[in-house]
Amino acid sequence: MSIQTLFSPFQYKNLILKNRFVMAPMTRAFSTDGIPGDVVTGYYERRAAGDVGLILTEGTVIERPASKNLKDIPNFYGDQALNGWKNILNAVHAKGGKIAPQIWHVGYTPMQWTPPAAFESPDTMTLADIENTIQAYADAAKSAKELGFDAFEIHAAHGYLIDQFFWEGMNHRSDEFGGKTIKERSRFAVEVVKAMRKAVGPDFVIIIRLSQWKQQDYTARLAPTPKVMEDWILPLVDAGIDIFHGSQRRYWEPEFEGSDLNFAGWLKRFLANRQ
């Protein structure tokens, strides 16, 4: 493949990019008490000035009591935080860039900072907790569109809340949000995607970030075979995902025996078969 491809424009629905360089989402925890200020604006503005085609922001959290595990991770709710995001968006657009917030809930990931409310554990989230969390994701989607973002990404990778539902290592539920198969354990993600899609309508681009690996276990694999991977991916397409962002850690390693394709390569294959 020619490197020139990276410099060619990209369009999907309303998302039009001048090139194919995408900045990976990276938590910086520069937003004092969750409010992204001038330091954060300058940080993203400089990346846009450097001509990156699309900026995926650091994870920014939905309105739930324990959606973050560091106090200076930016919120994606409340007037003050959303005004901060609007300033960032304006600064990036003024430099000719495009930007999508990465919408996040960390789930059960104890760290050095304890949030004001108890952590939500996948073992103990009630059905009401689940319903309220899905609603909080939908509210974030609505805000992303209303503020004028170019797309948003759902963080469903790396062992955080959505991934904790996917993963049999953490999802021990016996109700309709648990189960032996990846299809059953994907129910939470599917409901989140459907609610977010409903909040923004058909044309707004929704990206999802997925990974086999978890922060809790780098060797974990949700999909041991291509068939299981297909069972994981296709329901998410049906629920409303436009773009899959495969997080691989070791992109040079084949995902399954018998093929050179890596995780992103397999995603591309399943989606090509779909069209």
Ligand SMILES: Cc1cc2nc3c(=O)[nH]c(=O)nc-3n(C[C@H](O)[C@H](O)[C@H](O)COP(=O)(O)O)c2cc1C
């Ligand atoms: C400081 C730092 C913060 C990160 N924060 C996030 C984050 O908020 N969301 C996310 O999805 N990934 C985050 N990552 C992971 C990177 O986006 C990326 O996954 C990693 O550099 C490897 O790339 P790959 O997953 O495509 O292989 C972070 C990485 C670093 C180094």
